[in-house]
Amino acid sequence: MNEPERKAASIYSDPLLNPENQFWFESAAEERLIYRYCIACNRAHHPPRSVCPHCHSDRLKWGVSSGRGAVYSSSMLRRGVSEPYCIAYVTLDEGVTMMTNLIGFGSETPAVGIRVRVRFVLTEGGIHIPVFERD
Amino acid sequence: MNRKERACIVGAYEHPTRHAPDKSVAQLHAEVAHGALKDAGLDARDVDGYFCAGDAPGLGPLSMVEYLGLKPRYFESTDVGGSSYLVHVRHAAQAIEAGHCNVALITMAGRPRSEGSSGTKARTYNFLAPEAPFETPYGLVPINSYAMAAQRHMHEFGTTPEQLAWVKVTASHHAQHNPNAMLRDVVTVEDVLASPLIADPLHRMECCVVSDGGGAVIVARPEIAASLKRPLVRVIGSGEAIGYVDSSAMNITTSAASQSGAAAFAEAGLSPQDIRYASIYDSFTITVLIQLEDLGFCEKGQGGRYVADGQLIAGQGRLAINTDGGGLCNNHPANRGGMTKIIEAVRQLRGEAHPAVQIPDCGIALAQGMGGMLGSRHGSATLIMERE
Numbered sequence: 218m219n220e221p222e223r224k225a226a227s228i229y230s231d232p233l234l235n236p237e238n239q240f241w242f243e244s245a246a247e248e249r250l251i252y253r254y255c256i257a258c259n260r261a262h263h264p265p266r267s268v269c270p271h272c273h274s275d276r277l278k279w280g281v282s283s284g285r286g287a288v289y290s291s292s293m294l295r296r297g298v299s300e301p302y303c304i305a306y307v308t309l310d311e312g313v314t315m316m317t318n319l320i321g322f323g324s325e326t327p328a329v330g331i332r333v334r335v336r337f338v339l340t341e342g343g344i345h346i347p348v349f350e351r352d
Numbered sequence: 353m354n355r356k357e358r359a360c361i362v363g364a365y366e367h368p369t370r371h372a373p374d375k376s377v378a379q380l381h382a383e384v385a386h387g388a389l390k391d392a393g394l395d396a397r398d399v400d401g402y403f404c405a406g407d408a409p410g411l412g413p414l415s416m417v418e419y420l421g422l423k424p425r426y427f428e429s430t431d432v433g434g435s436s437y438l439v440h441v442r443h444a445a446q447a448i449e450a451g452h453c454n455v456a457l458i459t460m461a462g463r464p465r466s467e468g469s470s471g472t473k474a475r476t477y478n479f480l481a482p483e484a485p486f487e488t489p490y491g492l493v494p495i496n497s498y499a500m501a502a503q504r505h506m507h508e509f510g511t512t513p514e515q516l517a518w519v520k521v522t523a524s525h526h527a528q529h530n531p532n533a534m535l536r537d538v539v540t541v542e543d544v545l546a547s548p549l550i551a552d553p554l555h556r557m558e559c560c561v562v563s564d565g566g567g568a569v570i571v572a573r574p575e576i577a578a579s580l581k582r583p584l585v586r587v588i589g590s591g592e593a594i595g596y597v598d599s600s601a602m603n604i605t606t607s608a609a610s611q612s613g614a615a616a617f618a619e620a621g622l623s624p625q626d627i628r629y630a631s632i633y634d635s636f637t638i639t640v641l642i643q644l645e646d647l648g649f650c651e652k653g654q655g656g657r658y659v660a661d662g663q664l665i666a667g668q669g670r671l672a673i674n675t676d677g678g679g680l681c682n683n684h685p686a687n688r689g690g691m692t693k694i695i696e697a698v699r700q701l702r703g704e705a706h707p708a709v710q711i712p713d714c715g716i717a718l719a720q721g722m723g724g725m726l727g728s729r730h731g732s733a734t735l736i737m738e739r740e
Contacts, residue, residue, distance in 0.1 A: 234485065329503065
C-alpha cells in the first residue's frame with residue numbers, strides 16, 4: 218500500500234487509546250483493518266469489545282478484513298467547519314459496519330451502495346486510522 | 353391502575369427568553385422553577401421530588417437542590433439528552449404512584465446561544481465513552497449523524513427533500529402566532545431548499561434554532577392536583593427506550609420511538625388514531641418524520657407523504673404537531689428540546705395554546721422526545737396525557 222497521507226495539519230482528531238482498543242489501532246498502524254467476531258454466536262461487531270454485545274460471550278477473535286465494502290450511508294458536512302468532510306458508515310464485505318470518513322469524492326456525497334476500499338491516514342497526533350476511497 | 357389515581361402535570365412554564373447573555377444557567381433554572389410553581393399555585397416548600405439532567409450545573413441534582421433550597425425525599429438525574437425531561441415525567445409519575453413523593457419539580461435551562469454552540473460542533477460529554485475513539489476522529493457531530501439517517505431514509509423509501517422541507521414549513525406556520533418564537537416568518541418549501549446545505553441532505557432551515565432559555569414542569573399526586581385551580585392533565589401512558597446502531601444489522605431509519613411509543617400506547621389503551629395533537633421532537637426535519645413513522649402515525653417509509661402538503665398544520669389535517677413552532681422555529685433551550693415538547697402538549701390540553709393553533713376540545717395529547725443522535729445512539733421517551 219501507499220505511504221499514509223500526512224497533512225501539514227490533520228483534520229482527524231486523536232482517538233483516546235485504552236488497553237481494550239489499543240490492539241485495533243496498532244493493527245491500523247500496520248495497515249491492517251481488523252474486526253471483532255464471536256466464536257460463540259458467529260457474529261461480528263464494531264467498535265471492538267471484550268464481551269460480545271450479541272451474546273455476552275468472551276470467546277472473541279480478531280478477523281482481518283479485506284478492506285473492501287460498500288457505503289451504507291454518508292453525509293458531507295459543508296458549513297461550520299474549516300474544511301468540508303464526509304462522514305459515513307461503510308459495511309465491510311465481512312458483514313460488519315463501521316463509522317469512517319470517505320475521501321477523494323470531491324464535493325459530492327457519494328451515493329448509498331458505492332464500492333469503497335480502505336486507506337490509512339494519520340490523525341493530528343500521528344495515529345493511523347482507516348478511511349475509505351472509491352474502489 | 354384507575355385513571356383517577358394517575359399522577360398529573362399541574363405546572364408548566366417556558367422561559368420567554370431566547371437570548372440570556374446576562375444570566376447564569378443556575379439562575380435560569382431558578383426562574384423556570386418559580387414560573388412552574390406559580391403556574392401550579394404551589395410553593396417551593398411543597399416540592400418533595402426534584403429531577404434534572406446534564407444541563408443542570410454541578411454533580412447531578414446536588415448543586416441545584418442547594419441553589420433552590422429544596423428538601424427532596426426523591427431525586428433523579430437521568431440524562432438521555434433532549435429526551436431526559438419526558439423520562440423524568442414518567443419516573444416522577446411512577447415515584448408519586450408508588451408513594452415516594454407528592455410534588456416533583458423538573459427543571460431544564462441553558463445558554464448555548466450565548467456560548468456559541470452549534471450542531472456542527474462535537475459534543476464534549478462523551479469523549480470517554482467506549483465508542484468515542486472510533487467516532488470522534490471522523491468528526492461525528494449532531495447534524496451529520498441525523499443527516500446520515502436522512503440520506504438512508506431517502507435511499508430506502510424514496511423520501512424527497514421537498515417532503516422533509518414540509519416539516520419546517522409546518523413549524524413556521526405555527527411559529528408566526530408565537531410572539532416568543534425565535535423565527536416567526538412563514539417559509540415555503542422553496543425557501544427551505546434554497547437555504548444552504550449544511551450536511552447533505554439537510555439544509556440550514558431544516559435545523560433547529562440554537563436558543564438560550566429553559567422550562568419546568570411539576571408532576572403531582574392526583575389529590576393535590578384536584579385541590580389546585582388548573583385543569584387536570586393526567587399522564588396515562590409513557591415509555592422509554594434507548595436506540596443504537598447494531599454493526600451487524602444496520603438500521604438507522606428506525607428509532608427507539610418504536611419501542612417507547614408502543615409502550616405508551618399500550619399503557620394508555622389508545623392508538624395513534626386517538627391523538628389529535630402531538631409534540632414531536634424536531635432537532636432536524638428528519639427527526640420528526642422518522643418518529644411519526646415509529647409511533648405508528650403512518651407506516652414505516654410513508655413519513656414523507658404523511659408530513660407533506662401541510663397536513664400537520666393546525667386546522668388543516670386530522671393531526672397537528674408542534675403548534676408552538678417547535679425546535680425548528682420557536683425554541684431549543686440548552687440544545688435540549690424535550691421540555692418544550694411537554695409544555696406545548698400541556699397548553700393544548702388546557703386550551704391555552706394560541707387561538708390560531710388551538711385544537712378544539714383537545715382531550716388527549718402526545719409528547720415525543722429524542723436525545724443524543726439518531727444515526728448513532730439516542731434516548732427516546734413518549735408521554736400520552738389526558739385532560740379530565
